[in-house]
Amino acid sequence: xxxxxxxxxxxxxxxxxxxxxxxxxxxxxxxxxxxxxxxxxxxxxxxxxxxxxxxxxxxxxxxxxxxxxxxxxxxxxxxxxxxxxxxxxxxxxxxxxxxxxxxxxxxxxxxxxxxxxxxxxxxxxxxxxxxxxxxxxxxxxxxxxxxxxxxxxxxxxxxxxxxxxxxxxxxxxxxxxxxxxxxxxxxxxxxxxxxxxxxxxxxxxxxxxxxxxxxxxxxxxxxxxxxxxxxxxxxxxxxxxxxxxxxxxxxxxxxxxxxxxxxxxxxxxxxxxxxxxxxxxxxxxxxxxxxxxxxxxxxxxxxxxxxxxxxxxxxxxxxxxxxxxxxxxxxxxxxxxxxxxxxxxxxxxxxxxxxxxxxxxxxxxxxxxxxxxxxxxxxxxxxxxxxxxxxxxxxxxxxxxxxxxxxxxxxxxxxxxxxxxxxxxxxxxxxxxxxxxxxxxxxxxxxxxxxxxxxxxxxxxxxxxxxxxxxxxxxxxxxxxxxxxxxxxxxxxxxxxxxxxxxxxxxxxxxxxxxxxxxxxxxxxxxxxxxxxxxxxxxxxxxxxxxxx
Numbered sequence: 001x002x003x004x005x006x007x008x009x010x011x012x013x014x015x016x017x018x019x020x021x022x023x024x025x026x027x028x029x030x031x032x033x034x035x036x037x038x039x040x041x042x043x044x045x046x047x048x049x050x051x052x053x054x055x056x057x058x059x060x061x062x063x064x065x066x067x068x069x070x071x072x073x074x075x076x077x078x079x080x081x082x083x084x085x086x087x088x089x090x091x092x093x094x095x096x097x098x099x100x101x102x103x104x105x106x107x108x109x110x111x112x113x114x115x116x117x118x119x120x121x122x123x124x125x126x127x128x129x130x131x132x133x134x135x136x137x138x139x140x141x142x143x144x145x146x147x148x149x150x151x152x153x154x155x156x157x158x159x160x161x162x163x164x165x166x167x168x169x170x171x172x173x174x175x176x177x178x179x180x181x182x183x184x185x186x187x188x189x190x191x192x193x194x195x196x197x198x199x200x201x202x203x204x205x206x207x208x209x210x211x212x213x214x215x216x217x218x219x220x221x222x223x224x225x226x227x228x229x230x231x232x233x234x235x236x237x238x239x240x241x242x243x244x245x246x247x248x249x250x251x252x253x254x255x256x257x258x259x260x261x262x263x264x265x266x267x268x269x270x271x272x273x274x275x276x277x278x279x280x281x282x283x284x285x286x287x288x289x290x291x292x293x294x295x296x297x298x299x300x301x302x303x304x305x306x307x308x309x310x311x312x313x314x315x316x317x318x319x320x321x322x323x324x325x326x327x328x329x330x331x332x333x334x335x336x337x338x339x340x341x342x343x344x345x346x347x348x349x350x351x352x353x354x355x356x357x358x359x360x361x362x363x364x365x366x367x368x369x370x371x372x373x374x375x376x377x378x379x380x381x382x383x384x385x386x387x388x389x390x391x392x393x394x395x396x397x398x399x400x401x402x403x404x405x406x407x408x409x410x411x412x413x414x415x416x417x418x419x420x421x422x423x424x425x426x427x428x429x430x431x432x433x434x435x436x437x438x439x440x441x442x443x444x445x446x447x448x449x450x451x452x453x454x455x456x457x458x459x460x461x462x463x464x465x466x467x468x469x470x471x472x473x474x475x476x477x478x479x480x481x482x483x484x485x486x487x488x489x490x491x492x493x494x495x496x497x498x499x500x501x502x503x504x505x506x507x508x509x510x511x512x513x514x515x516x517x518x519x520x521x522x523x524x525x526x527x528x529x530x531x532x533x534x535x536x537x538x539x540x541x542x543x544x545x546x547x548x549x
Contacts, residue, residue: 001026001034001078009036010108011116014090014190017365017395019108022086028052032060034078038086041119048085050125051133055083059134059165063141066164066214067157067221070137071144075100076112081140083133088118090190093132095139097147097435098396108396113140131167135159142221143435148335150227151186151436156200157221163205164214171197172205177272179253182288183246184228185532188363188437202269206249207231209265211238226333228529243527247481250292250523251495254485262495274521283539287526289314295522295539301514305542306522308482310504313475314526315533317440320474322357322410326458327445329472330369330431332532334438338468340429341378342447347424349451352417354427356447358388361406361440365394367433368402369442371415374426381428384415397434403442410445417449429469440532443472478535479527484508487519504537 005026010019027045028035030052037043073079088094098106099114115136122129138161142154159169175181175198183199208217216234223230231242248261254271257263274294287293297304321327330338346352360369371389372381383400388411391401398404417425431442448455456462458471482498500506513520526535 001029001080003027003029006039007036009084009086009110009114011086011088012094012096012108012395014088014094019394019396024084024086029080030056032056032079033081033083036082036084038084038119041086043085043119043124047124051129054125054130055133059130059137062165063134063137063161067138067161067218068141068145070113070140071100074113075102078112081137082112082114083117084114085117085119085124087120088116091118092121092128093117093136095136095143097143100143106396115140127167130165131162131169134162134165134167135169137161138221145222146224146226146230148226148333148435149230150184150334151438152184152196152200153204153220153227153230154435155186155197156204157217159197159201160204160208160217163201169197169201171195172202172269173198175199175202176253176270179250179271179273179292179294180287181291182532183290184529185288185290186437188439202253203246203249205267206252206264207245209267210261211235211240211245243481243529246290246527247483247497247525250481250525251483251485253292254294254521254523255487255493255495257493262493277541280543281539281541283541284536285524285539286534286536287524288534289526289528289531291525293524295524295541297510297520297522297541298513298518300520300541300543302511303544304510304513304520305507306484306498306510307507307540307542308480308498308500308505308524308537310480310500310526310537311478311535312504314478314528314531314535315474316472316476316531317359317443318361318533319359319410319443321443321458321472322359322445324445324457324459325473326471327443328429328458328464328466328469330429330442330444331468331470332438332441332530334433335435336431336433336468338431338441339466340444340469341465341467342427342463343424344427344449344452344454345424346417346421346452349421350418352421352449352451354384354415354417354447354449356413357410357445358403358413358442359407359410360403360442362404362431362442363433363437363439364405365392366397366404366436367431367438368398368404369429369431370399370402371413372428372430373417373420374428375420375423378426386413386415387411388413395434397432399432406439431468444469476528476531478504480504480537481525481527482506483523483525484510485519485521485523486510486517488516489518491518
């Protein structure tokens with residue numbers, strides 16, 4: 001690659017998923033990167049040269065040495081990364097894994113390893129610019145090391161890479177002001193995502209400082225299991241789990257002790273959002289899973305009784321099964337391709353129809369579910385057009401008529417299979433997600449081919465081969481971690497977990513607030529894995545009566 005070389009590129013608007021074409025020219029070639037600028041954008045040469053120098057001398061060595069490298073030489077056969085500067089929409093920068101595939105696989109691929117940087121909001125070579133570039137570099141590395149990681153892990157490690165490169169991830173301040181966001185879930189609305197970035201970067205900063213350092217985070221990047229399962233696999237060598245570390249982490253965010261599990265050895269953290277309680281109260285709260293709600297009890301004084309009552313169950317998906325206790329669910333993760341396939345003999349029929357009930361909540365325009373038929377034992381598949389399916393495809397992610405967006409309610413679907421009678425066929429439900437955010441996905445129930453006398457209500461037997469689809473019920477057991485934190489006059493502290501019974505009821509008594517206890521706080525965390533849905537709990541704060549208890 002030489003300075004002056006020109007190429008055309010497709011840019012993605014991350015707000016609506018639509019693409020547009022630009023032409024760009026290589027303005028700098030450094031040892032490990034080609035630096036493109038949109039022909040309609042002006043970036044001073046000295047700024048771009050400064051950015052290239054810092055990237056080669058500081059950013060890339062710090063990130064690559066700890067976390068690994070990008071695909072090299074990659075799809076384009078060029079060992080250099082491409083860094084494209086243009087006026088972006090919806091982000092200061094992004095890396096798109098679609099570019100790692102040929103256009104026969106994804107029509108919007110630029111067929112090279114690319115990081116896109118916004119020329120309007122970022123001054124090339126500035127600290128903010130270099131921090132964003134380090135963030136996106138981790139995404140490119142992660143795709144090469146572990147395709148399909150969940151967004152909350154991938155984004156957290158990208159913010160961690162920003163810190164690793166010598167810059168500060170500003171998102172952590174947003175989280176410390178709003179710690180009630182779910183750590184292990186990612187929002188589809190970009191406008192609400194900033195505290196989630198902060199939660200993830202602080203969690204992986206804590207993980208790094210207590211369990212393995214930057215090299216350990218590189219091991220986590222290479223871990224092929226994703227999300228909580230990947231973190232658990234990494235933590236197995238330390239004989240602990242994601243949930244156990246999470247419980248220590250929410251305490252560390254409040255105490256930030258100088259030693260031990262309740263602090264950050266190398267980072268100063270100051271929580272800015274604990275609900276101040278100054279009188280007796282009966283609180284009814286609704287809170288996301290793997291989040292933290294803090295209650296500052298320091299103003300109460302004396303003797304305080306805390307009574308907690310949590311829900312015993314929570315929903316796995318947004319709606320229950322349709323007319324029974326079980327249904328088929330396509331799963332909930334990034335970069336998945338879940339299938340539910342059945343073999344049916346239509347050879348003796350003159351007509352046939354497929355009926356089923358479907359509920360879905362799918363990231364609109366990015367993720368899709370399909371109904372398919374094969375007459376050649378799965379060599380090729382016809383995607384069927386359903387009443388609720390659509391050809392809407394702004395991102396190029398769709399393979400044909402599919403379900404995307406939200407059904408809102410259960411929908412009765414019906415499709416004519418008469419074109420396939422006279423032979424044995426495979427019928428398949430398929431759910432495909434991209435590598436960013438996801439929602440609850442797709443749920444199928446009461447699958448029938450009346451002409452065959454076939455009805456599967458998913459309550460007992462099954463004829464289906466499930467890869468990624470699982471039979472589920474409506475609810476999961478709800479779990480909580482409720483922890484009392486007391487700081488004494490001599491600045492020592494005590495952390496006391498509240499013991500909950502089988503009905504998620506428990507209590508604690510605090511004595512000496514305002515005398516031996518300088519500060520007291522309670523942190524409540526719902527900790528049920530595998531769901532994005534919040535839960536309810538009641539907290540009663542009781543003070544002594546006029547004559548004492």
